[in-house]
Amino acid sequence: MTIRVLVADDQEAAREALRLILDGEPDIDVIATAADGAEAVHQALLRRPDVVVMDLRMPGMDGIAAIGRLATPELDLLTPREHHVLRLLARGLSNGEIAAACTIEEGTVKTHVNRILTKLGLRTCVHAAIYAYEHGIVSRDAP
Incomplete structure (x- = not known):
């Protein structure tokens, strides 16, 4: 079984580093990335990942607000x-x-x-x- 992951970080280098590390694992697939909380919420609702790796401090909607939005059906x-x-x-x-x-x-x-x-x-x-x-x-x- 493959774990589907969404990576959200406003720093492109950090986002890509996490993507490379996670994609290197045979049972993990990074299905999407996001540069801010709003995009993370959109991608999560669209793609339904199993796991979201989220930076807490991002401009606009931060990670905490995004997690709150995702946890509020x-x-x-x-x-x-x-x-x-x-x-x-x-x-x-x-x-x-x-x-x-x-x-x-x-x-x-x-x-x-x-x-x-x-x-x-x-x-x-x-x-x-x-x-x-x-x-x-x-x-x-x-x-």
């Missing part, structure tokens, strides 16, 4: 609109501001927020905002 329950509302909520927008940004009614925003809370098992909007940051849905660097 309940996020897959959210619709694209709910993801968008959650990102806006985490950035501190009010229901009215979210409604304006999404060109929907404020009541619809409230429905989306309630569904987000239910699906993620959260109690308040504050919990949802914290959850979004902890799971890499938004980053502190985002505008």
Whole structure:
């Protein structure tokens, strides 16, 4: 049985060194590499590796946030609109501001927020905002 591996590191030399070392093993196959956390999440969801070797400190979405995203299958329950509302909520927008940004009614925003809370098992909007940051849905660097 071959172990399928994804290597994620922002330093190309480190990424390639790990690839060479791992590919040198007969039962390991490096199926993808990534230069940042967002790319690592994308590759992992696309290619479904058995193991992810991840640098924790990378620009943009770091390795910790990427691992959190990969370990959070309940996020897959959210619709694209709910993801968008959650990102806006985490950035501190009010229901009215979210409604304006999404060109929907404020009541619809409230429905989306309630569904987000239910699906993620959260109690308040504050919990949802914290959850979004902890799971890499938004980053502190985002505008």
